[in-house]
Amino acid sequence: TQVYLNGAFMAPADATISPMDRGFLFADGIYEVIPAYNGVLFRFEEHLIRLERSLAEVDIRNPHSRAQWRERCEQLLRANGGGNLSVYLQVTRGAAEKRDHAFPSPAVTPTVFMMTNPIAIPAADSPETAVGARAITLDDIRWARCDIKSVSLLPNSLLRQQAVAAGASEAILLRDGFVTEGSASNVFIAKAGTIATPPKSHAILGGITRDLVVELCHQHGLALEEREITEMQLRQADEIWITSSTKEVVPVIQLNNAIIGNGMPGPLWKALAHHYVQHKRRLCGL
Numbered sequence: 173t174q175v176y177l178n179g180a181f182m183a184p185a186d187a188t189i190s191p192m193d194r195g196f197l198f199a200d201g202i203y204e205v206i207p208a209y210n211g212v213l214f215r216f217e218e219h220l221i222r223l224e225r226s227l228a229e230v231d232i233r234n235p236h237s238r239a240q241w242r243e244r245c246e247q248l249l250r251a252n253g254g255g256n257l258s259v260y261l262q263v264t265r266g267a268a269e270k271r272d273h274a275f276p277s278p279a280v281t282p283t284v285f286m287m288t289n290p291i292a293i294p295a296a297d298s299p300e301t302a303v304g305a306r307a308i309t310l311d312d313i314r315w316a317r318c319d320i321k322s323v324s325l326l327p328n329s330l331l332r333q334q335a336v337a338a339g340a341s342e343a344i345l346l347r348d349g350f351v352t353e354g355s356a357s358n359v360f361i362a363k364a365g366t367i368a369t370p371p372k373s374h375a376i377l378g379g380i381t382r383d384l385v386v387e388l389c390h391q392h393g394l395a396l397e398e399r400e401i402t403e404m405q406l407r408q409a410d411e412i413w414i415t416s417s418t419k420e421v422v423p424v425i426q427l428n429n430a431i432i433g434n435g436m437p438g439p440l441w442k443a444l445a446h447h448y449v450q451h452k453r454r455l456c457g458l
């Protein structure tokens with residue numbers, strides 16, 4: 173296994189970071205997770221645009237051009253054998269001389285860390301045998317800028333752990349009675365043939381997979397609305413899906429203790445999963 177730290181490739185044990193790094197002291201950093209299939213980075217531009225936006229929102233200098241990011245990601249994929257891997261990349265504000273909430277001035281060099289992780293075969297690859305996931309609803313306890321892909325993931329981690337402790341795989345979050353997103357995913361519902369997902373705002377991360385699902389629905393004539401979803405609409409949905417770059421589109425068949433639909437992945441999910449896989453195969457030469 174090889175990881176990348178500040179310009180060099182090395183074994184994970186050799187990648188050492190100062191405890192003065194603001195990523196460690198303040199969770200002052202931004203990250204991305206980019207899937208690669210067959211060694212080909214999927215929706216790479218979209219991930220980089222989001223990275224640039226996140227960095228700009230917290231005023232961390234982007235240390236690389238898009239071409240440099242691509243080259244480094246591809247090199248790391250090759251160093252780890254290619255195939256189906258996700259690239260995790262993180263940029264922190266860097267190591268300051270003393271611990272101070274305010275940014276170091278003059279600015280210090282950002283720390284860049286990257287690693288790869290294997291991607292499990294997603295449910296969408298075999299829609300006929302997919303079984304679906306369980307989710308629970310929880311209060312969204314996070315901050316007011318969830319659109320920034322920050323490494324400050326303590327609330328997300330606490331929420332996901334609560335879901336796991338309850339025997340579920342994801343927490344679907346509610347703020348003031350409305351669905352925001354999952355602890356690490358976006359949420360879609362389907363009711364009477366119409367698909368819905370919350371609009372992009374400061375309350376959710378603008379998921380790359382979310383955007384692709386919206387695009388695929390439009391392309392293939394599936395009715396989709398970007399609108400607020402109430403807790404009641406979530407509970408009464410015919411289908412619930414959660415989306416993320418590494419899990420793609422996962423059907424949820426149980427919410428809290430209630431069965432969703434007939435307890436099986438629904439027909440709209442199957443249709444969408446088919447389009448998603450076709451799209452992925454075409455782009456990645458699978």
Ligand code: PMP
Pocket residue numbers: 205328353354355356357358376377378379380381382415416417418
């Ligand atoms: N929301 C949150 C809070 C997430 O952490 C993630 C995945 N990192 C997503 C949504 C899904 O985003 P994407 O499709 O870009 O992976």
